[in-house]
Amino acid sequence: MMLGQLALLVLFASAPTPKQEAPAPVRIPSSGGEVIIATPEEQREYDVFHYAAARRAGDTLYVSGVVVSRREGEGKDVESFKAQVRRAFQRLEKTLAASGATFADVALVNTFHVWQSPDFDGDRDAQIVAFSAVKDEFMKAPHPAWTAVGTTGLLGTGSIIEIQLIAHVPRPARRAR
Numbered sequence: 001m002m003l004g005q006l007a008l009l010v011l012f013a014s015a016p017t018p019k020q021e022a023p024a025p026v027r028i029p030s031s032g033g034e035v036i037i038a039t040p041e042e043q044r045e046y047d048v049f050h051y052a053a054a055r056r057a058g059d060t061l062y063v064s065g066v067v068v069s070r071r072e073g074e075g076k077d078v079e080s081f082k083a084q085v086r087r088a089f090q091r092l093e094k095t096l097a098a099s100g101a102t103f104a105d106v107a108l109v110n111t112f113h114v115w116q117s118p119d120f121d122g123d124r125d126a127q128i129v130a131f132s133a134v135k136d137e138f139m140k141a142p143h144p145a146w147t148a149v150g151t152t153g154l155l156g157t158g159s160i161i162e163i164q165l166i167a168h169v170p171r172p173a174r175r176a177r
Contacts (some may be wrong), residue, residue, distance in 0.1 A: 025098035032057045038098030039091075054099050061099050061169045065112070065162035066091050067154060068131075070119040078130050081120050081160070085134040088163055093138065096167065103139045105167040109146040112154060112162040119158045124150070131161060 026037040033056035037043050042053040054063045068088040074080050096102055111131070115124040122130070128148065154162050 028052075030055060030057075036095070036099045038095045042095070054095050056099065056169065059168055059170045061096075061101055061105070061165075061167040063092060063095055063099075063165040063167065065110075065164040066095075067156050067159045068161040068163065069156055069158040070160065071158060076119055076121040078122060078126060081122070081127070082130050082134050084160070085131055086137070088161075089134065089138045092163060092165060096165070099167075099169060101167050101169040105169050106139065106144045106165050107168050108166040109135075109139075109144050110164040110166075111146070111148045112151050112164075113148060114152065114154060114160055115150050117160045120160050127160070 026035075026043060028035040028037070035046070035052040036054040036056065037046055038053060046052060051064055054061060056062075066088045068081075068085050070076065070080070070084055074084065093103065096105070113124070113127060113131075114120075115127065117127075120127055153159075
């Protein structure tokens with residue numbers, strides 16, 4: 001390869017790529033509503049595990065559980081845990097947005113906690129305080145109903161909490177103007 005061609009290759013490889021827009025959500029008609037798939041990750045989960053990240057039935061939106069988990073190399077301390085919780089809430093936020101909703105539309109939160117998780121260095125009280133602090137970054141008053149359940153395990157390696165949401169989201173034609 002000639003030196004000029006090599007220089008062009010290096011130039012193109014190091015040039016910033018144009019920002020790609022997120023793909024539009026996939027909507028699959030279902031009884032009384034639709035399944036909403038917001039991201040390629042959710043599409044893979046729908047195809048492989050046969051569950052929807054979000055499903056609308058009338059004016060109710062059901063959002064499947066998103067797991068708070070520790071990835072390989074991440075810490076087990078409170079600040080690392082808070083970052084893991086934020087990651088889960090950011091994923092939930094994308095799913096809600098694709099469904100035409102926000103955290104303000106959430107009526108019920110169900111959380112399932114591994115209180116004695118080997119992936120979190122802290123007791124139940126430390127976990128719930130840290131989780132609540134991050135939840136409050138995303139969910140403002142008036143607060144939704146919330147049920148927190150303790151369990152001995154969740155699907156997936158490093159899983160500490162699973163967060164499920166139910167939201168009231170009137171169809172666009174019914175929303176107050």
